[in-house]
Amino acid sequence: MIEFRAVNKTFPDGTRAVENFSAVIPSRTTTVLVGSSGCGKTTLLRMINRMVDPTDGAIEIDGENIADVAAVKLRRSIGYVMQNSGLLPHRKVIDNIATVPLLKGVPKADAHRHALELMETVGLDLSLAQRYPAQLSGGQQQRVGVARGLAVNPNILLMDEPFGAVDPIVRADLQKETLRLQRELDKTVVFVTHDIDEAFLLGDQVIILEKGARIAQQGTPEEILANPASEFVADFIGADRGKRRLTVSSTAQPQGDDVVLIDAGGYAAGVISAPDGKLATGHSSPKSRSISNKTDQAGDA
Amino acid sequence: MIEFRAVNKTFPDGTRAVENFSAVIPSRTTTVLVGSSGCGKTTLLRMINRMVDPTDGAIEIDGENIADVAAVKLRRSIGYVMQNSGLLPHRKVIDNIATVPLLKGVPKADAHRHALELMETVGLDLSLAQRYPAQLSGGQQQRVGVARGLAVNPNILLMDEPFGAVDPIVRADLQKETLRLQRELDKTVVFVTHDIDEAFLLGDQVIILEKGARIAQQGTPEEILANPASEFVADFIGADRGKRRLTVSSTAQPQGDDVVLIDAGGYAAGVISAPDGKLATGHSSPKSRSISNKTDQAGDA
Amino acid sequence: MNWIGNNLPLIGERTLDHIAITAPVILLSFLISVPIGWVANRFTASRGIVLSASGVFYAIPSLPLFVALPVILGTGLRSPVNVTIGLTLYGIALMVRSTADGLASVDPDVTQSATAMGFSDSSRFWRVELPLAGPVLLAGLRVVSVSTVSLATVVAVLGVPTLGLFFTDGVERNILGEIWAGIVMTIVIALVFDVIIVQLGRLLMPWTRSSSAAVSRPGRRTRVVAPV
């Protein structure tokens, strides 16, 4: 469990990036911080591995104040994946993945063996091990970044817009992988994005932030979607493609019982089966990813 | 009307970017070319203003083969807006907008007066006129790019991922502006994006492209959504947030008669009013932007 | 040109002398510039000072420097220490800028991620920043190499045997072949050093070999700023 207690951050140039932020990030769940550019997401994330130290307030991991842990040691125990992968361009893929174990003095052979396992875990072809990052596609680079983040088998994985720089199609793929990894690995993931769709897709818990990292709303995707806490939130969750309030299109109709749904902007959002105007609720079994299902396992991240 | 007749493009290095592409782009409508990275969208677009000449085949604008028009003259008659705005960093905003009129010899005072009008048209504060591009935000830069594209009052406006580089919130804003401009200005717009949502939002006609600029499907957004022509199209239109097939969520329910709809990935997609499971179709009047409504006005772009 | 044929051993000897003087200078310039460049890059205030100082330093006429140095150092004019230090000072003046630029060229995202992984400050510098500054350092080192090889002809006037002796002697005796031999061998040494440095760079920075091809699109020029 990661706990922010009334954390503030003012940069030396006077920017107040974080104002009195308090929140609990339960273990073994994925918490997504979402908000628009400059609202302080990255700053919050970096406070967790002491890349940024708070001006005020405290951050605890499983009850221990991280200010008391040596920064380098703390960082080596936390996985960190960033937007453009941040791979070391002068090291081969396998060495990139094994960076931290090698830093820690794990014998090279062991570190490499483990790195190859991780490549499999994240779905990378083992033939890529001897390449340099620049010889990979953007999506492959991101996978290497994730593998590197996992290399120390950390309890906590921080991901800062890890899929911001890739193609939407590759991105969808990576998101799917991430969901699979979450299920398989059972880590505490803190994920930053400014894409609300991505937030809803990946988050057990979503924290929507306003400027200065003020919490606009915090909850499961379903809770937020059903009851936006404010006009800001309602706006934000509909921001990138009009409102999410859907209605039935009266003109365009696909075959069979399906109806096309359109959003508040008037544009097609999807298709639903509705024989005779009656919603078919037959296979409506939404995934249970609400954090309440998982908080009972928390406490040991 | 812009017509591609069996156009091919092979780059000197052997890349076949466009293979036998034929299509008609009706006047005074917005046609969106959408497809993933490297499929040839930009190449197609740049053929229209002869930034790229086809290896084979012909392109006609209102019946005239553009190969017979001097490239510089043709380009000055066509607006072009690109992803990063492509503004000249050493010229003030107002001079950037007036670039082509000034090139054409329009007196400076007139060109500037017109540039100021255009700034209003695209929603830019006039106080920005004397700034340099680097002093504007990304969204403002894009608006300047659009204003510059409109400065020669072209019949045709080419837009190559004009909003790719901006924040999602600013992006939504720019998209809204673009819709307004389309209504107001009534131009032939060819718009390139790889975001299917943007394509559906802005396009009267959408052309979904596969590698080599092969047409996977062409039609109005509603047509494509209702009847994806292939597995590829179905995949593509659902690509960035799971499938678009929606179902009703059985657990998360907002207040009142609303139901939360979830997509094939199992995640919340939107909310629809459905008292007693019966779809409320009351205000289901989708915007009529199907190209069939407009093609009768074509022929004079 | 007869002279050249008759004096091949002498040409060889002077060429070796020239190499013996310049090679250590090039190496030293590089080694000393690294910490200075680091300081220039690390502290904003020092950057301007260090860079303009090194720029103006390069304008000091070489002859007086070599004559004044021994007075300061307490060495003899002809002492290898004097010559090496003098040439190295010029080398540093050129190299410091490249080092600072090279370190500044390292993608901050990469240094960030190195920090995030738990590199300590010093291991980050040696294992990440310095190697990644490599291409720019290499470009700077090539300039240093060429100019050192060229400048070393001047120290002949001090009685230190280098290829420069062929100029003074050739002019006195009016033997054009001798002057040409000096010029050509200077260029040859410069070229050989250049090839060696480039090859060394390829060897030490294998990642630069393939990356450009994979990343940049064919037919489109990427942003290149050559060192001036």
Next chain:
Amino acid sequence: MNLLFEGFAWIFDPAHHGGDEGIGTRILQHLGITLVVMVIASLIAIPLGYLIGHTGRGRSVVVALSGGVRALPTLGVISLIALSVGIGFTAPVIALVILAIPSILAGAYSGFEAVDRRTIDAARAVGMTEGQIVTRVEVPLGLPLLIGGLRSATLQVIATATLADYVGAGGLGRYIFSGQATNDYPQMLAGSILVIMLALVSEALFSLLQRSLVPAGVVAAEQRQPDGETSGGPTRKSGPRRSLIAGARR
């Protein structure tokens, strides 16, 4: 330090100021050579550099050539030329022009190359002719690097023009040669100090020039994104820049 003081004393000695042999004349000679050299070298190197920068052709040939030229020992070249054309300005001017060309050339073509390809692409797309792209986009945007090239060339020429006196072209080198020959270290140092002063003045003038000629928009862009890191610590500011890169997919 004592020596340095004597050098300054030599400079301030009024006996060394006026007349044909005075500091004033020598400085003017030195500057005259520098100016002539820079003008000729610019006339050759700038158009050539622009051609290379604009077309992207011939770059590797020119880079290799200028590498070789940089290795040319100037004294040797001066001697060689003077043996055929005689003493006076000609030989040092030619030799110094050869010396100055590589830097100016590099400044010219790298100035063009540093212009964002997308900006040029956009200029072409709005209908600028190739000539207009050169004069209205590439030249103004390439100015900072061109001036950088001119700046370092001038520095080199000022320093190396001391050799002009070797073949009777005068200049401040005179003090250095004659000081050296007569063991007159103060005179020699005085010559060096004057050369360094000229270099400093040229540096100052060039930075003024740079400030006045570099397009304001370019200055604005640089202020927004300083090329050197400002803080440099582990908490570098990276927010806004990141999102720009995010959009610029390649």
Next chain:
Amino acid sequence: DPLADENSSSDGETLVVGSQQYYSNEIVAEIYSQALENAGYTIDRQFQIGAREVYLPEVEEGNIDVFPEYTGSLLQALDPSVTSGTSDEVYSQLVEALPEELSVLDPAEASDQNSWTVTQAFADQYDLTDIASLSNVTEPITVGGNSELQTRPYGPDALQELYGVTVAGFTAVEDSGGPLTVKALVDNTIQLTNIYTASPLIEANDLIALEDPDGLFLPDNIVPVVSDKVDADATDILNEISAALSAEDLVSMNAESVDEQKSSEEIATAWLTENDLLG
């Protein structure tokens, strides 16, 4: 060196022989070296050591044992107050002026001294023979030469004061009376210059070194400067060389070096053999 191996009678210490950065001086140094090697000495040649300010400190420190010098110039370097004198006067003054650790051996007849030199055509035009006759010249004279020439006691100012020569100006050419200077003289860029009398350029270019009856220039006879490491045998060898080295020999050896581009070894061996000095 094969010569050294033949009769290695006295296997003495290594002697360091130095030379100026001047081909003529190097030839003499090479003659010293070969002769000494022939007598079994081991020789370390350190030739082409810059100008006097570079090598003189090292000679004084004892880093160099044998160095061919020129009496007048060396004397003036040691004692700038001396401005005139005959060969013998200069030599004895030099012996006085030398620091303790150093000594000079016998001077040779050969000298390589400064001179005021004009072209044959110029000499003919104004009927020039000696320096004093320069006052015949009606046009302003531009003097050229190394820049220090301007301030030497025999420089343009002395010409003006002593002989009433009208000097229009001074042009520096820093190759010590080498081909650049000669070219300038021949091109009439300058009309009067200082060329060493042993320079083959004088003959090759039809130049006239004006006579110096008043002793304006110090005599510059070649003389070996030696350290105390040079023993009696070596002294004898060097003195023998000085005795044999004539003014004409020096000029012709210089000519061989310049015109035939011979190396100093060749020239030295030839001269030593010719003069029977290799035993």
